[in-house]
Amino acid sequence: MASVRDYNVAEQFNSRLEEIRTKLLNQAMAEVLNDRAAELCQDHRQYMKSVLDTCFKKCKEDETMFDMIHAYKQDLKEKTSLLKEKSAEQLEVLSEIEDKEHHKALLFQRIEKLKKDQTRNRELIQSQNKANKDRLKKLNKCKDVFQKHLSLEIRKIQGEKLQFVFRNISRKDPDMVHTFLLQLDAEGVYHIISCDPPLEKMAHLEQRLQETNNFSAFLANVRREFVALHSGAKMA
Structure with a gap:
């Protein structure tokens, strides 16, 4: 050879x-x-x-x-x-695999983050639900007390909205109703939607309720303001 x-x-x-x-x-x-x-x-x-x-x-x-x-x-x-072409194709495939692996790793990280966020949100919701249940218990307790002694009626309107109806405010007309509409949001914060007749101090009373979370005192103060309306009208 x-x-x-x-x-x-x-x-x-x-x-x-x-x-x-x-x-x-x-x-x-x-x-x-x-x-x-x-x-x-x-x-x-x-x-x-x-x-x-x-x-x-x-x-x-x-x-x-x-x-x-x-x-x-x-x-x-x-x-x-042909071998060079195959090598170039192989490098391209390896590059695609690396990109997919990187994308896969990012997806796993995102999934783990979503799991953690979901767990945290679940715990937050459970905590808020517990807080809302406690608030509802207080509202029911207030309802029983005020219905028995102050002729207060509480109506559930449009989901999470509650209407509070007061009677026996005016001595001249005990059946005259005085109302306000309250809503409890997802964070468990009270919000006054409307008030009839309007009260000048309602915004202040709402702020105090959010600060103290003392709903019984809030209802007593609202009733006191309704009574004061008639006392002021009588004096005038």
Whole structure:
């Protein structure tokens, strides 16, 4: 195979053949001077024919080998090019995988954060529900007390809104109603929606309720302000 790869082999081989040929010719010329010249010439011709046939056969084999080498080189070139393309595709796929893994990690982090937020919100809602239940208990207690002693009626209106109806405010007209509408928001904060008749101090009373969370005192103060309206009208 080493001789096949070396393109000077044929030249060296031809040179060697030429040396052999020259030597044989010299021998043949020397033998021509002898009595056996004719026989040696015939042998020489036969020998040369054999050598030439061998050389021709060897050249054909070399040509076939060179063609095979060229084909192998071309195939190797194509496979190398294909390998480079595959390597580039592989790098691209690896890059996509890395991006997806990074995106996956971000999603896991977001899911964990959402879980924590959900747990925190659940705890907050439970805490608010508990606080609202406590407030409702206080409202029911106030309701019982005020209904029994002060003729207070509490009506549930539109979901979380409560209407407080006072009677026995005016001595002249005990059935006259005085009302205000209260709403408890998601954070458990009281808000006065409306008041009939209006009270100048209602905003102050609402603020005090939010600060102290003493609903009984708030109802007592509201009733006191309603009574004061009639007392003021009477004095006028």
